[in-house]
Amino acid sequence: MRTLYVHIGTPKTATTSIQMFCVENQKVLNKQSYSYPLLDFVYPHVAHRRNGHFLVGWVYKPGGQEDVEKEQELWEKGLAMIHQEFEKYDNVILSDENIWHSSNGRKFPFWAKLMQDAKEHDYQVKVIVYIRRQDGLANSWLSQQVKEGWNTNATIKWDSFQRKTRKVVFNYYLLLEKIAEVTGRENIIVRIFDRKKFKGKNHTIFSDFLEAIGVDYTDDFKITEEEANRSLTGNSQEILRIVNTVLPDDDKVRTLVRQAAQDCENYKDPQNNFVMFSEEEFNKFMGRYEKWNEAIAKDYLHQEEPLFDMKRKEGERWTPENRFMYEDIVRFFGGVVIRQQRHIEALQKDINTLKESRLEAAKGLEDANVDEETKKILQSLSEQIINQQKDIQRALENSEKIDAVRDKNQEVKVRSLTVGNELIDLRQDYDALQKETKKDSKAIRQESKERDKELKDMIRELEQTSLLFRLRRKWRHITGKDK
Known part of the structure; x- marks a missing residue:
């Protein structure tokens, strides 16, 4: 069936x-x-x-x-x-x-x-x-809530949770x-x-x-x-739980800090192997x-033997004041800084590529046989792109000047979130810049041969940009026509 x-x-x-x-x-x-x-x-x-x-x-x-x-x-x-x-x-x-x-x-x-x-x-x-x-479900379930970061359970303390599960x-x-x-x-x-x-x-x-x-x-x-x-x-969960109290509603930022917490977990000291229940707490909870x-x-299983092996995992009961917390905090925020730096370097590489493309396009414009009015219009577009690049470069320079991990945990948290938001803004600026610079010398030479047709095409292509009304006024001035 x-x-x-x-x-x-x-x-x-x-x-x-x-x-x-x-x-x-x-x-x-x-x-x-x-x-x-x-x-x-x-x-x-x-x-x-x-x-x-x-x-x-x-x-x-x-x-x-x-x-x-x-x-x-x-x-x-x-x-x-x-x-x-x-x-x-x-x-x-x-x-x-x-x-x-x-x-x-x-x-x-x-x-x-x-x-x-x-x-x-x-x-x-x-x-x-x-x-x-x-007891294993309790540990893992709360860990998952903290990792996701967006729900109301993402900031619950372990001691509060295990006393009254939600x-x-x-x-x-x-x-x-x-x-x-x-x-x-x-x-x-x-x-x-x-x-x-x-x-x-x-x-x-x-x-x-x-x-x-x-x-x-x-x-x-x-x-x-x-x-x-x-x-x-333990520590990686607790650090991320505290960071969740200040995180913005942004999936990219959450992903960055979650990955840093996972690195903290993966590379922790081998002796950093605490248990979350004391023996008394374990017996009471499982009872x-x-x-x-x-x-x-x-x-359901038709068996007489116990459902689970009831041997408690041996080890010291975890508390936030444990001897490994300091180094885990440094490891966590160091991971945040490293991931941010990688993003910055990737964006810098992309911007350098765009600069080279802009220079090639400018050289093609100089070589092309176009009239002065068309050059002025295209030069205006080029200048706007250059200004956008300068804004992105300044933002990158500012982000690179941010100091590494500070003595105070709160200062480090604010830094990681600020730089994370700047990277998001930079990516948006970069995407917009990339759209503006996709012109080649062949397109420019075609503009010089068929100016009237190319200017109309440019107006249609830039219909969603801030240059729309400027190009329309320039068209009326050149041709004396309404459209």
Whole structure:
């Protein structure tokens, strides 16, 4: 029977890696009559690979109100995509980690709608859910919020979060039972996110997922990246959390500081290996879910052994005052400065190339046999481009004069954000400059031969620029015509 596999997370169980694997190996999946289709529409802050997001996605109007009609439209488009894929393949795979938490809120009725569609179009629904030990989920979930930087959870302190968790479903059993009331418990496939328990060939998350959906793991499958969304821990997470309190709503700036935080994590001291729960905190936290985890093992995995290995990772409990914080702060902001400098050097190289192109164009203008009026018009354009280049050069010189990391953390943060915004402005100026300078000597010689025709073409080409009205006045003066 045709089957729709809905992979719903939970969050921080290598969902991103699984999605990237399915996208990359689409053709290999197709050979076994499986499809991982990509939507022809996207949601804000949602990667295209998350092809199941339409099941629970929110859409808002400019004023902030929920756009129910648009959500329904996208829902119908998503279902139409599934129906089309079933015409070619026996199995369709959807994946989105947000389905797990959305199933605990107002979006839950989508399950009944999906099951009704399955009944009407003759396919079955299988739900795949990965679960990990709750303390690991707590660590990784908060890390992800801090990395994303744009949501309200991006500045929560660890101690505050672990005392009172927010918006995270740690009681897996209750939500599984809620979904099972609609889909049937027999249609829910529970997998354990534990590298020691992965099944299938090679015992990786990919072989485990393929076994869950009934796909043979062959040598044709390719793995580009084992861990696509690595978590931050301890100091790198705390530094980025504080920086998030002053970050502007700009994806490029967030990306820059997130990459610096990831570098901080990757190159930290080997002894900088703290744990986030003390032994007392661990026992108290995991004790909340002990009986529910036993119920999952019994009702969904049909086993008597414990759901998770309950041995706590040994190590010193992390605090912001730990002995490695100072050097991690320097490493983080040093990484920001290095990345900014690379951007500056790339822009400087592009500007030098543009200067050379402008000089060649100016030489072509001198060599061309054009009348004085046309030269004046083109010279005016050239002067404006030169002025724009000077403005960009001055901005670059100012950015290069900014001092390296300061003694005070706040001063360094302000510097990184300021330079980041300047780079964005420089890129915009550069793009505009590039558009203005794309003229060659051949075009200029053509202007001298057919002045009337070329001036009209120039007016049309520059219709969106600030030179439009100036060129029109010059045209009237030269020709004595209105247009």
